[in-house]
Amino acid sequence: MNFLTAYSSYLLLLLVLALIAVLVWQLRVVVREMVPEVVRVMQKKLSHKLFQKLPPEQANDITIAAIDALLPQTQCGQCGYPGCRPYAQAIAEGRAINLCPPGGASTIKALAALLHAEVIPLDPTHGTESERKVAFIREAECIGCTKCIAACPVDAILGSGKHMHTVITAECTGCDLCVEPCPVDCIDMIVALTPLQGWHWQRPQSLPLHPHLISNDRQGQPGR
Amino acid sequence: MSTSTTRTVWPIPGGIYPLDHKQQSLGTAIRQVPLPSQLVIALRQPSHAPAVLCVNVGDHVSKGQCLAQGSDATGLSIHASTSGTVLSITEHAVPNESGLPELCVILQPDGENHWTKLPALADFRNYDAARLISRIAQAGICGLGGGAMPSATKLRATLLNKVHTLVINACECEPFITCDDALMQASADDIVTGIQILLHISAANRCVFAIEDNKPAALNAMRAALTDSGIELVVVPSIYPSGAEKLLIYSLTGSEIATGTLAVEQGFLCFNVSTAHAIARAVVHGEVLVSRITTITGSALVNPGNYCVLLGTPINELLKHAAVDQTKVSSLIHGGSLTGIALTSNNVPVLATSACVIASTAAEIPAAEPEQNCIRCGFCTEVCPVLLLPQQLYWASKSEQLQQATTLNLHDCIECGACSYVCPSHIPLVQYFRATKADIRIAEEKLLMANQSRARFEFHQARKAAEKIQEEQRRATRATLAHQQLEQTATPSLAQAAIAAAMARVKAKKALQDFAAAVDAASNNLTTADSQADNTAAYLPNPDQQDDSR
Known part of the structure; x- marks a missing residue:
């Protein structure tokens, strides 16, 4: 009994050490399992920031469809695609x-x-934004070559060989891809709506956010 | 049913009590405006569709002759207001929001006022609804309260929807306007006839005539005319905008018209009192719409009042007739002071919707004050008669958050202007809402167009791919066919012939060679005996020469 009492503190210490060793061993396993999970969550959180750097094969179809849904579908190719x-x-x-531009x-x-990107102005090298236009065939001059029909990406031109063609205005996206192939140059791009039909109310010229600066240090800039 | 003036009225939410300014134009009876030197008759069609002209420049037309029609059944017939000559058909400034010129017929009156009337259908109960609607369409009747919707279009909807209640709107809730008041006092009997025609067409089993309590003279006239007619007369409290169609139906019946639906879809048909009058004139008297009662008012006039005006009369002639003091005019307004439009020029004609022209002084209608920041007081929310949150809509509109504006039910806004009226920061809220409505409409149209284009483009691509595959298949089939034909028919006979020819050639050649060999052999045998020794010596190698070459 004396032996036990004398060495009880040593025994206790040994037990505690053993426990700590087991814990550390367990913790090591847990940490090893956790690290990929943490990385995955962080990747997910940062995904929209990393999004633009994703390789092509990872840009998934759902996202492409979502982007495509916001594009005007003129199929004009002004963007270069x-x-x-x-x-x-x-x-x-x-x-x-x-x-x-459309x-x-x-x-x-x-x-x-x-x-989650920044709003930037339209790149003027690809064209400028304008009101909706539609193709108009000057029918008296049309020779019925069907070249414009072949060029139309949305099948909005009606006609057949050696017969006059005409544009179905409601289907025309105004892409102007039919203008170039026409050998007799009888296609015009005209504004779709009359000024009256196209008119609508504008927002009032509202106040700038800070109409007057209370303190304007620019006046006192040195050298001016 | 009996005529009653005491019945429940459901109070509309919100609303405002602006100064009504109505007394100044109610002093005299309706007066005629003399024939102007020129009439400018606007050919405007619903949603600015193109009008189909019925006359040419230089034509002489009689009063009531059709000048233009719509391109389809929803269009509006426009008639000559007096007899005269068509001077030109050109674009001319008209009272509109855009300020853009519209197509008009310029008519030079001949002073005879020769009227070609349609045959009168005095006994209108003998005609069916379709016949009467076609007469109303022929007469070019449209909503004279300001809506300008062709009445025939509105009535055709009753052929598809069962109407149970006909509402006649005589509220005239907007300040300054008294033309319906004057009309009720002057021709109550014609109005009742018009209502009975509408009842006959719509087959409604109930009719409510709604009038605001600020028109005692008109109320008395109508009460007398409506006695024993089976039409209920209901007096509604004077509050702006009680005369808005859906709000009036709510006031009278407690029924709300669902968002995005028409009143007629829920069995309510609503007509303005002056439209009912015009319908009576068209059906019973055969008179097409060529004139209307217009209130010409404002403190800048010496003779304000209600005038019977030919459509197309230039507004400057009206003002001249009402003895305008040009020095006092601060603003010229077409329509009421809350929903009207400020005119930049007085060289514009009277339209069918011109209920009122106000030549106001600066004290009467002060100029718009500059817009300031929203202080979130919430007055706009308190007055909104359709229970919207104008302040929230303002933020959404200002920041162009179209989705948010739609969520806040912007499309239920009736653009009455109550919110702008009470705004202490003078924010032109209605203009923000109108602009945002237009933006939403344009965005929806773009989306619709994009979806349609995408579908057509994808179909186009699929068709081209299918055509390419078909073309390749056709080509492959053609090639196989040609090959087979070559093998089966053409090639074997040719080959056999070629082989036969070749064999014949070889045979002939061999025969020739044999013959030649035989001839040679024969000649050799003949000469061998004398030349054998020489030949042998010539072909044998010389032993000495062979040694040298080595």
Whole structure:
């Protein structure tokens, strides 16, 4: 009994040490399992920031469809891609969102909201935003070559060989891809609505956020 | 049913009590405006559809002759207001929100006022609804209260929807306007006839005539005319905007019209009192819509009042007739002071919707004060008659959050202007809402167009791919066919012939060679005997030469 009492403190210490060793061993296993989970969560949280750097194969179809849904579907190719879907794919792979003149500012705003990106002005090298236009065939001059029909991405031109063609205005996206192939140059791009039909109310010229600066230090800038 | 003036009225939420300014134009009876030197008759169609002209420049037209029609059944017929010559058909400034010119017929009156009337359908109960509606369409009747919707279009909807209640709107709740008041005092009997025609067409089993309590003279006139007519007369409290269609139906029946639906879909048909009058004139008297009662009022006039005006009369002629003091005019308003539009020019004609022209002084209608920041007082929410949150809508509109504005039911806004009226920061709220409504409409149209284009583009792509596959298949089939034909028919006979020819050639050649060999052999045998020794010596190698070459 004396032996036990004399060495009880040592025994207790040994027991505690053993426990700590077991705990550390267990903890090591837990940590090893946790690390990938933490990384995964962090990746998910940062995904929209990393999004534009994703390799093409990882830009998934759902995102492309969501981007495509915001594009105006004129299929005009002004962005440099052969249609809206390819441009949507390019945006998913990190291309700029301001290359679509038919969509204009509203499309850029919508894309920026979807992709958590910054709203930037339209890239003027790809064209400028204008009101909706539609193709108009001067029917008396049409020779019935069907070249415009072949060029139309939405089958909005009606006609057949050696017969006059005409544009179905309601289907025309105003992409102007039919203008170039016409050998007799009888296609005009005209504004779709009359000024009266196109008129609508504008927002009042509202106040700037801070109409007057209370303190204007610029006056006292040295050297001016 | 009996005529009664005491019945429950459901109070509308919100609303405002602006100064009504109505007395100044009620002093005299309706007066005629003399024939102007020129009439400008606007050919405006619903939703700015193109009008189909019925006359040419230089034509002489009689009063009531059709000048233009709509391109389909929803269009509006426009008639000459007096007899005269068509001077030109051109774009001319008209009272509209955009300030853009519209297509008008410029008519030079000949002073004879020769009227070609339609045949009168005095006994209107002998005609069916379709016949009467076609007469109303022919007469070019549209909503004279300000809606400008062709009455025939409205009535055609009753052929598809069962109407149980006909509401006649005589509220005239907007300040300054008294044209319906004057009309009720002057021609109550025609109005009752018009209501009976509408009842006959719509087959409604109940009719309510609603009038505000600030028109005692008109109320008395109507009460007398409506006695024993089976039409209920209901007096509603004077509050702006009690005359808005859906609000009036709520006031009278407690029924709310669902968002995005028409009153007629729930069995209510609502007509303005002056439209009912015009319908009576068109059906019973065969008179197309060529004139209306217009209130010409404002403190800048010496003779304000209600005038019977030919459509197309330039407003400057009206003002001249009402003895305007140009130095006092601070603003010229077409329509009422809350929903009207400020005119920049007085060289615009009277339209069918011109209920009122106000030439006001600066004291009467002060100029708009500059917009200031929203202080979140909530007055706008208190007065909104359709229970919206104008302040929230303002933030959404200002920041162009279209989705948020839609969620806040912007489309239920009736643009009455009550919120703008009470705003202590003078924010033109209605203009924000109108702009945002337009933005939402444009965005929806764009989306619709995009979806349609995408579907058509995808179909186009699929069709092209299918065509390519078909073309390849056709090509492959053609190639196989040609190959088979070559093998089966053309190639074997040719080959056999070629082989036969070749064999024949070889045979002939061999025969020739044999013959030649035989001839040679024969000649050799003949010469061998004398030349054998020489030949042998010539072909044998010389032993000495062979040694040298080595």
